[in-house]
Amino acid sequence: MNYQPINLNEKFSLFEEQWKPKVIAELNNYQFKIAKIKGDFIWHSHSDTDEAFIVINGRLRIDFRDGSVTIDQGEMFIVPKGVEHKPYAEKEVQLMLIEPRGVKNTGDEAVNEITAENNVWI
């Protein structure tokens, strides 16, 4: 039997909305999510988990209270737990997130209008 790999660009072609992470795979209790983002997100942190960002297409900047990191295609960065951060993209960036199942995109902030629905598979 032929098993099918997960093709990231194919998955990105299936949706256009921004800031709404979609789950594409699970590894134990961790999820791989892809998202398209453009513009500024809100300041937030995740008090109980690190968060991995891998840029697939484009350029992402993550601002911290004491600086920033610019992540280009083929690059990744781990935001340590508890660290306040604010993702930003001048042009649309396509990225992959890896974090435990159940983590909210807005972290420890109260649920608000930009909190994305969780566990949406594509």
Place this chain on the structure above:
Amino acid sequence: MNYQPINLNEKFSLFEEQWKPKVIAELNNYQFKIAKIKGDFIWHSHSDTDEAFIVINGRLRIDFRDGSVTIDQGEMFIVPKGVEHKPYAEKEVQLMLIEPRGVKNTGDEAVNEITAENNVWI
């Protein structure tokens, strides 16, 4: 302060040896490892964890007892825990693995001459 992203191709340029995964990042108790592989590995499984394969450059085939999956650049696959598998690459492939800290490359097989040293950072 400017934080530095992890550039995957830059990391691959730092070593030539095959079949020896190098750790490039940690996410909670999980590790991101990169490896160059060519040829046939041994049949093995990991009884207590899934294993993520992301192909960065080249083409990887993973054989299972009942079939196989071919994973090209920009594609990924999760091998479920307990499933016997054998990675194979006709030409050298550069890939990223994600799995809990401490997982041996040869899984549940007894340590042998192809068991790689663990927790080697690059």
